[in-house]
Amino acid sequence: MRAGARIAAAAEVLDDILNRHRPASMALANWGRAHRFAGSGDRAAIGTLVFDALRRRHSIAARMGSDAPRALALGAASRALGLSAEEIAATADGSEHALTPLSDGEVKGLTAELPADVPAYVAGDFPEWLQPSLERAFGERAAEEAAAQAARAPIDLRANMLKATPDKVLKALSRYNAEATPYAANCVRVPAPEGAGKAPHLEAETAHGKGWFEVQDEGSQIAALLAGAGPRMQVLDLCAGAGGKTLALAAGMQNTGQIYAYDADKKQLRPIFERLKRAGVRNVQVMDGGEEDALKALGPRFDLVLVDAPCTGSGTWRRKPDAKWRLKPANLEERIKDQVAVLELGAEMTKPGGALVYVTCSMLPEENRDQVAAFIERHPDFALEPFAPVWEKQVGGAAPASADGHTDTLQLTPASHGTDGFFIALMRRHKQ
Numbered sequence: 023m024r025a026g027a028r029i030a031a032a033a034e035v036l037d038d039i040l041n042r043h044r045p046a047s048m049a050l051a052n053w054g055r056a057h058r059f060a061g062s063g064d065r066a067a068i069g070t071l072v073f074d075a076l077r078r079r080h081s082i083a084a085r086m087g088s089d090a091p092r093a094l095a096l097g098a099a100s101r102a103l104g105l106s107a108e109e110i111a112a113t114a115d116g117s118e119h120a121l122t123p124l125s126d127g128e129v130k131g132l133t134a135e136l137p138a139d140v141p142a143y144v145a146g147d148f149p150e151w152l153q154p155s156l157e158r159a160f161g162e163r164a165a166e167e168a169a170a171q172a173a174r175a176p177i178d179l180r181a182n183m184l185k186a187t188p189d190k191v192l193k194a195l196s197r198y199n200a201e202a203t204p205y206a207a208n209c210v211r212v213p214a215p216e217g218a219g220k221a222p223h224l225e226a227e228t229a230h231g232k233g234w235f236e237v238q239d240e241g242s243q244i245a246a247l248l249a250g251a252g253p254r255m256q257v258l259d260l261c262a263g264a265g266g267k268t269l270a271l272a273a274g275m276q277n278t279g280q281i282y283a284y285d286a287d288k289k290q291l292r293p294i295f296e297r298l299k300r301a302g303v304r305n306v307q308v309m310d311g312g313e314e315d316a317l318k319a320l321g322p323r324f325d326l327v328l329v330d331a332p333c334t335g336s337g338t339w340r341r342k343p344d345a346k347w348r349l350k351p352a353n354l355e356e357r358i359k360d361q362v363a364v365l366e367l368g369a370e371m372t373k374p375g376g377a378l379v380y381v382t383c384s385m386l387p388e389e390n391r392d393q394v395a396a397f398i399e400r401h402p403d404f405a406l407e408p409f410a411p412v413w414e415k416q417v418g419g420a421a422p423a424s425a426d427g428h429t430d431t432l433q434l435t436p437a438s439h440g441t442d443g444f445f446i447a448l449m450r451r452h453k454q
């Protein structure tokens with residue numbers, strides 16, 4: 023397919039996502055099924071175009087003077103396909119499958135600068151209703167912080183120290199320009215593709231099959247390190263899901279002690295069994311998902327309870343840009359209620375003197391600092407512990423500043439730390 027046809031296809035898919043509220047992956051798959059003539063290169067390019075347009079929906083619309091799917095696809099095309107405005111205009115010749123010729127306004131929009139006085143939600147490409155929340159978290163830096171969430175994300179991996187070393191993983195993936203990252207010693211990063219480049223499928227690599235690495239953002243690795251799981255500890259991973267953090271905790275415990283992996287939803291736990299096996303992890307007991315009574319019967323015995331809470335995922339918008347436009351106030355309200363429930367359960371399972379670590383992949387204060395403040399008010403037997411000394415011991419080096427400026431909780435972000443957005447609060451239950 024020529025570039026003009028790829029842009030036209032991306033506009034069709036964007037229409038499906040934005041106007042018929044279809045998830046991006048489903049809309050792209052539907053388009054592929056209906057257009058079997060398109061090759062894998064075409065599908066990849068259309069996908070890249072669609073995701074880039076979703077990442078920058080508001081700022082593209084402001085430059086193009088329209089938020090119609092065609093305008094969004096055109097506005098994203100120069101970056102996604104590496105084409106100049108002239109090349110884009112030339113490829114829109116109305117021939118079979120291609121775009122119809124561009125209007126004067128569209129041609130102008132392709133090279134227009136974003137006006138300096140646009141509101142933060144346009145400059146930062148996020149839903150308008152979230153502006154007060156992001157301004158509460160980041161003040162005048164709200165647009166800058168959110169704009170970094172509109173960039174493409176690298177793929178981060180955690181070298182599995184039970185089977186390999188970061189060096190071994192770096193060598194195995196050198197053809198993808200794999201590199202070390204600033205913070206977590208076991209993290210290896212494959213940079214985001216430029217232009218029309220395609221992200222590699224690293225889970226298809228032999229090194230992955232051998233259990234040398236897991237795909238895990240550096241922010242998630244830092245959260246697991248700060249949780250401070252050590253040899254011989256009794257640990258509860260209360261929202262274990264597919265086990266990303268369970269595996270990282272197990273590596274930190276050198277396969278000793280015991281991790282109980284629990285999740286309210288049985289289905290979420292399903293991938294964990296294969297992942298544990300591949301990684302060579304032997305100190306995890308996967309509990310029956312949703313069997314809360316069996317969990318509670320274990321009593322407050324845990325040295326560490328990790329609450330990797332269900333959240334809006336606003337910290338992962340680089341990877342799931344369609345999710346940011348689907349997020350509605352009612353979803354946030356629901357997640358807030360879920361978070362209260364998991365925190366209450368976590369508190370019940372933490373032994374006196376034990377740690378309760380609350381983590382979200384969100385940047386919204388309602389899910390983060392507000393939750394922690396309300397929890398401590400309900401539970402005066404828990405107190406926050408500053409993260410900097412724990413960082414020095416667990417991650418190594420001096421702790422970076424939290425993106426929101428606080429010192430008792432840590433907000434990691436793409437703009438400030440190059441990670442996904444993660445919030446981490448370390449709490450400890452009083453001994454008596």
Ligand SMILES: C[S@@+](CC[C@H](N)C(=O)[O-])C[C@H]1O[C@@H](n2cnc3c(N)ncnc32)[C@H](O)[C@@H]1O
Pocket residue numbers: 260261262263264265266267268284285286287290330331332333360363364367
């Ligand atoms: C952020 S995800 C967990 C991701 C996982 N820890 C990882 O690192 O791969 C949150 C999980 O919390 C689970 N969850 C929601 N409410 C819960 C509850 N009340 N108790 C336990 N798990 C819950 C969800 O099913 C979901 O799998």
